[in-house]
Amino acid sequence: MIRVQQQDFDVAAELAALPAAGGICVFVGTVRDVSDGRPVAAMTLEHYPGMAERELARLEEEAQGRWPLAGVAIVHRYGRLQPGERIVLVAVAAPHRAAAFEACRFLIDRLKTEAPFWKSEETAGGARWVAARREDAAAAERWDS
């Protein structure tokens, strides 16, 4: 289940919609209040409508092919968000917890380098586009097979 939306999501409702399978691993990413040592007043997420959903669906399909999963939910927000607000949820239900953990981490790692979203942060120094992080590229490459 893939959703790209402006409004917030309800973590409990997203988990309740997944098939019961023994275990669920969830990652929730939130807006940080500090970036490179500077307080962040707000963050705006731009996205490529259409391609964002396609990339997330492609990643879900790849995860389903790599691990025996019972269900996947990915919700990604766009628009202007305050520090502490939820940005993204990745939830994976699986009969075995190793698969749930690995697929969940695969999905967030690859989402960060492949799904077309861009963050702009507002700090005292003005708005600036967040640069892609070398660590994120390295984390995504771990999954290359």
Place this chain on the structure above:
Amino acid sequence: MIRVQQQDFDVAAELAALPAAGGICVFVGTVRDVSDGRPVAAMTLEHYPGMAERELARLEEEAQGRWPLAGVAIVHRYGRLQPGERIVLVAVAAPHRAAAFEACRFLIDRLKTEAPFWKSEETAGGARWVAARREDAAAAERWDS
């Protein structure tokens, strides 16, 4: 935050109580409806009051020492549970998602081999104590340092 309780827990409330830190990794374990191919009617979890809380607190402390974490929540239920019901929640908030994922997996892996809880399953063949799984011991040993 450690809690051992009979009643169900609210995943969203547990996550809301954690400090905002960039990312939260959560594992929720539920009662399976099938065990070794046999339908499970119910499961009863027995525990060692006092030692269960101590072991979970010790594991939380070990995780805090191994990774830079913003917060940890572990909730484990006991008593008689139906298939699909939640058994355990492990949630880890951390500035970096790698730490959140690793600490969360460490906690559930070690909890399964160290926290004094025992499962008894009711199937058509009667009630039986669940045997410790070799895979769980191997998963816990991965974290030996």
Place this chain on the structure above:
Amino acid sequence: MRLLYFAWVREKAGKGQEEVAPPAEVADVAGLIAWLRSRGGGPADALADLRLVRVAVNQEYVALDHPVGGSDEVAFFPPVTGG
């Protein structure tokens, strides 16, 4: 052909999208970029350093030798930073 620009590429281009009709010799992404650069203006600035730009044709990542033409949707944007 429909062009889309996102994030700072959009800001540098001075627009989020435009319809273009490149000449017939523009057959792939590299040719399209060369034509956009020759046209000048915001899009030329935005595409000055290709190491900083990703390209998608019809919502799929492509390399510079990917064919383009007709009613393709071609998007230019920086490395993504979601999640």
Place this chain on the structure above:
Amino acid sequence: MRLLYFAWVREKAGKGQEEVAPPAEVADVAGLIAWLRSRGGGPADALADLRLVRVAVNQEYVALDHPVGGSDEVAFFPPVTGG
């Protein structure tokens, strides 16, 4: 000294807990188990195969050579299966 039994060890012992006063020569877990076996009954059956039993003294896992005495709380139980 307070003894606790859990899960199938409790079922085999026929009780969840008991207060005992072992003789003075019982100084460690191994000695306590030997004395419980010599006493017979449910606890002796439950502790017949030590490969299947874990021991905690005052709520901490211990080995068979761990000292016991006085008002210690000693628990016997199978390998745990929570989570």
